[in-house]
Amino acid sequence: MGKQIKAVSLISGGLDSMLATKAIMEQGVHVEGINFFTGFCVEGHTHAIRKKDKVKPKRNNSLWVAETLGIKLHIIDIIEEYKDVLINPKHGYGANMNPCLDCKIFMVNKAKQWMQENDFDFIITGEVMGQRPMSQRRETMPIIAAESGADDRLVRPLCAQNLPATLPEREGWISRDELFDFSGRSRKPQMALAEQYGLEDYSQPAGGCCFLTDESYSAKLVDLWKARGSKEYDLDDVMLLKVGRHIRPNNDYKIIVAREDGEARFMQGYKKNYINMNCASHRGPLALIDGEPSAEDLYQAAQIVARYGQGREADLVEVAVRDLAGNESILQVKPLAADELPKEWFV
Numbered sequence: 001m002g003k004q005i006k007a008v009s010l011i012s013g014g015l016d017s018m019l020a021t022k023a024i025m026e027q028g029v030h031v032e033g034i035n036f037f038t039g040f041c042v043e044g045h046t047h048a049i050r051k052k053d054k055v056k057p058k059r060n061n062s063l064w065v066a067e068t069l070g071i072k073l074h075i076i077d078i079i080e081e082y083k084d085v086l087i088n089p090k091h092g093y094g095a096n097m098n099p100c101l102d103c104k105i106f107m108v109n110k111a112k113q114w115m116q117e118n119d120f121d122f123i124i125t126g127e128v129m130g131q132r133p134m135s136q137r138r139e140t141m142p143i144i145a146a147e148s149g150a151d152d153r154l155v156r157p158l159c160a161q162n163l164p165a166t167l168p169e170r171e172g173w174i175s176r177d178e179l180f181d182f183s184g185r186s187r188k189p190q191m192a193l194a195e196q197y198g199l200e201d202y203s204q205p206a207g208g209c210c211f212l213t214d215e216s217y218s219a220k221l222v223d224l225w226k227a228r229g230s231k232e233y234d235l236d237d238v239m240l241l242k243v244g245r246h247i248r249p250n251n252d253y254k255i256i257v258a259r260e261d262g263e264a265r266f267m268q269g270y271k272k273n274y275i276n277m278n279c280a281s282h283r284g285p286l287a288l289i290d291g292e293p294s295a296e297d298l299y300q301a302a303q304i305v306a307r308y309g310q311g312r313e314a315d316l317v318e319v320a321v322r323d324l325a326g327n328e329s330i331l332q333v334k335p336l337a338a339d340e341l342p343k344e345w346f347v
Contacts, residue, residue: 004030005028005029005030005121005122005168005173005174006029006030006031006032006119006120006121007024007029007030007031007032007120007121007122007123007124007155007168008031008032008033008034008111008114008115008118008120008122008123008124009021009024009031009032009033009034009071009123009124009125010033010034010035010036010107010108010111010123010124010125010126011033011034011035011062011065011066011073012035012061012062012126012209013035013060013061013062013064013065013203013209014061014126014202014203014209015126015187015190015191015194015202015203016126016127016128016131016158016190017065017124017125017126018065018068018069018126018194018199018202019126019157019158019190019193019194019197019199020124020125020126020156020157020158021033021065021069021071021124021126022069022197022199023157023158023178023179023180024124024155024157024174025069025071026178027174027175027178029173029174031069031071031124032071032072032073032074032120033062033065033066033069033071033072033073033074034073034074034076034110034111034114035062035073035074035075035076036076036078036082036107036110037075037076037077037078037079038078038079038082038210039079039082039235039238039239040210040211040212040238041209041210041211042209042210042211061203061209062075063075065202068199068201074114076110076114078110079235081106081110082103082106083233085099085102085103085106086099086212087231089101089102089103090102091105091143094213095213095215096212096213096214096215096217096218097212097217097218097221097222098210098212098213098218099212100213101140101143101144103210104125104127104144104148105143105144105147105148106148108123108125108144108145108148108150108154109147109148109149109150111123111150112148112149112150112153115153121153121168121173122153122154122155122166122167122168122173123150123153123154123155124155124156124157125154125155125156126156126157126158127141127144127156127158127159128156128158128159128182128183128184128190129141129156129159129162129163129182129183129184130183130184130185131183131184131185138162141156141163151167152164152166152167152170153166153167153168154166155168155169155174155179157179157180158179158180158182158190159180159181159182159183160176160179160180160181161176161179161180161181162181162183180193211241211242217241217242219347220241220246220347221233221241223246223248223254223347224237224241227248227251227254227291236270236273240256240267240270240288240290243256243258243259243263243266243267244256244257244258244259244263244267244287244288245257245259245308245346246346246347247304247341247345247346247347248345248347249297249300249301249304249345250297252291252292252293252294252297253289253290253291253292253293253297253301254289254290254291254347255287255288255289255290255301255304255305256287256288256289256290257285257286257287257304257305257308258285258286258287259285264285264286267286267288268286270288271286271288271322272324272326273324274288274289274290274324275288275289275293275298275321275322275323275324276288276289276321276322277289277298277301277302277305277319277320277321277322278305278319278320279305279306279309279310279311279317279318279319279320280318280319280320280330281311281314281316281317281318282306282309282310282311282314282317283309283310284305284306284308284309284310284311284317285305285308285309287301287304287305289301298321298331299331299333302319302321302331302333303333303334303335303336304336304341305319306319306333306334306335306336307335307336307337307338307341309335311335312335313335314335315334316332316333316334317332317333317334317335318330318331318332319331319332319333
């Protein structure tokens with residue numbers, strides 16, 4: 001009996017990587033999945049805490065894809081290593097703060113390392129030529145293979161027939177005839193293939209899986225870097241940029257105001273790390289203060305918090321303010337009117 005050929009597949013949780021994995025499994029190859037956690041993943045965070053997303057499945061789609069396909073999934077934390085990719089992308093950013101080409105090179109390189117360490121034979125991705133404007137173009141696909149070091153051990157099953165034959169094809173490990181020639185932004189071929197495979201439940205085909213492609217999130221990240229004077233961040237920063245209204249009245253501080261109960265419950269976990277406040281005399285939101293606010297800034301922040309509480313029409317609202325040591329004081333403030341919140345304050 002010959003050697004069992006093994007492949008590692010980059011599983012994002014989307015339809016493309018699911019189909020690419022299935023296509024190789026159909027050829028008798030042993031496949032295991034790998035998912036890299038950068039901290040910027042959309043999956044399983046805001047969908048779980050925001051009321052407006054209550055109809056969406058509360059699941060990690062990467063784990064769900066692996067379970068559906070019946071394969072093992074390896075989730076690897078690359079938060080610290082990924083910082084250099086985001087801060088210093090060789091190939092630059094996309095429309096927002098998404099370093100998509102550098103990101104793909106980095107992840108394929110990490111998969112190559114895993115492949116070598118675990119005696120696997122090649123790598124699978126769900127890339128489709130022409131689907132993404134930055135990382136999935138005809139001219140960038142060879143760059144990913146070369147700069148990642150994966151070279152011709154990188155197989156893209158969904159568009160393989162549009163590309164030169166890879167080592168697994170030449171060696172007869174997989175049949176090129178059973179791969180595909182998908183191209184462009186239409187998802188109809190993928191959806192038809194999913195039906196053919198009997199896959200009825202999958203994440204939104206056109207949905208992104210990274211917050212860095214989101215214009216609003218990217219603006220908050222740039223604002224954070226500008227306020228701190230350096231491109232530094234940690235996981236707490238990444239998570240808090242995903243929730244709340246971010247309001248920066250001046251360069252000394254920013255206030256993050258919960259928009260609903262789910263966000264407030266999530267933000268409760270950060271109360272020991274930030275000055276925080278909430279309305280004491282009326283029902284209102286929790287808010288975190290990031291930066292070094294003066295006494296005048298805290299009074300202004302309290303007025304903003306009061307604006308978003310049920311006492312917004314009252315003459316005075318009591319706002320409880322807790323410092324980093326947990327000491328609490330009460331400020332009596334007049335809530336700001338809507339026209340007293342300039343648009344430029346909103347990040």
